[in-house]
Amino acid sequence: MTLIYGHRGAKGEAPENTLDGFKQCLAHGVRRCELDLHLSKDGELMVIHDPTLKRTTGRRGKVVERDADELIQYDARHSGPHWKHPCPIPRLAELFEQCDFEHWQLEVKSASRVRAARTVLAIKALAEHHGLTERITVTSGSREVLRALKRLTPELSCGLVAEYAWLDPLKVAKQYDCSLLALKWTLCTPERIAKARQLGLHVSVWTVNEPALMRRLADFGVDSLITDYPGLAVTTLRNA
Template identity: 40%
Template sequence: MIVYGHRGAKGEAPENTLPGFEHAYRHGIRHFELDLVLSKDGIPVMVHDLTVDRTTGLKGGVCNYTASELHEMDARRNTSSWPRKVGIPRLEQLLDRFGDLEHLQLEVKKDSRQRLNVLCNRLTEIIQRRNLYQMVAITSADTWFLKEIRRRDKKIAIGLVAERKFPRPLSIATRLGCTYFCANWKILNKTMVEIAHRRGMHVSTWTVNRIHDMLQMEELGVDSIITDYPTSSRMFFDNRARALLSLPSRGNIPETSELPHPEAGVRSDPI
């Protein structure tokens, strides 16, 4: 199971900030989902909302601030606690910081068509210049934006973000030519996952924070989960894999008649 850190590591560090990504990276996470909005000066910055109100305590739209001004803000409000001030970073700061990330889902929020058009150009240029075709998928619930990305460069992977079962998100994703189907875990079922796979899509599901739900998604056959707690989730799957590897093979398990008698110093009571 591939584990993506949601907004870096939203449940473990301030969301969509470099310290949050660094925290998860130190614990072995190499897959991330993050959100992008265009700054006043036309730079893709990592922030979930179209305003800075929720995470910084300041007021106004992201579109009213330059990337430098956003970087100087303190984005620790209403998110995981952190001892030091952290700003809103540019996408390329993340790309410069980590050279061996395996994959990023870059989610673009709904915005004005004019701003989305500029953001589409910026992202296409960054992906082409850095040759990120294998490392990046552009995802969005905005079908117009996904069409524009596909129109500019058909080699860029795109994914539909689906929150509801209607109106037929898999059909929409197919028409768009998506290679990623990014669905709210509550709407998924085995049939949807199987259809997506037959159509060549990677099924990624959000936001899955309970082990029970992760195992349920694994049973459905999803390819990856997006979670607020990537380090502990990755630890669970790694520990489970190690435990399975350490189990003796059936050929090495003695027959019942060969097992030591309980009175020979071996506990017979349940543990």
């Protein structure tokens, strides 16, 4: 059975990477999610995709230039579907406290060696505090982040985010002791999926929003789909 992950909560249905979006995902009975993390100026894990604030909040500047207490005042519904009330940028801690997901894919974008180390150690500490270490996989397309995970937090499950065909995602995933391969759907072939599963990798494919594509990838044997429309995915795969 193909599992469903809500992409940035439910990006096609509610403002991305917001508490309302993750609650929307849960309302469909989808208890797995994918989200993006950046550190605030004072070292807190903030749930936002871009390193800059402009696209989702309309504000100028970078996430790393603001303290968490300031960032949570910003309304993150600037892009995406209409939403009737403000949706602040959340701390990851807030989501851990309020959303009962059975599994979390936490994506960390590219980072310097120092920032990668700070980020993975912050994830480890927060996961341990909330008793969620066994329910998260930290994913990244950054070698620096994957190196930091392997070196500093080997107890955390990790995954490679693979977007381009010029690298061998299976080779890279095994090099960094990954348990999950987050594969862009355009790189998805039955042969690659079969080989990945032989290597013990969970194959999670993104971003899958069309019913016909959902059914095709499920037929290929992917372990999970990451989608902007978790409600549509539930309906599609239930009727497949």
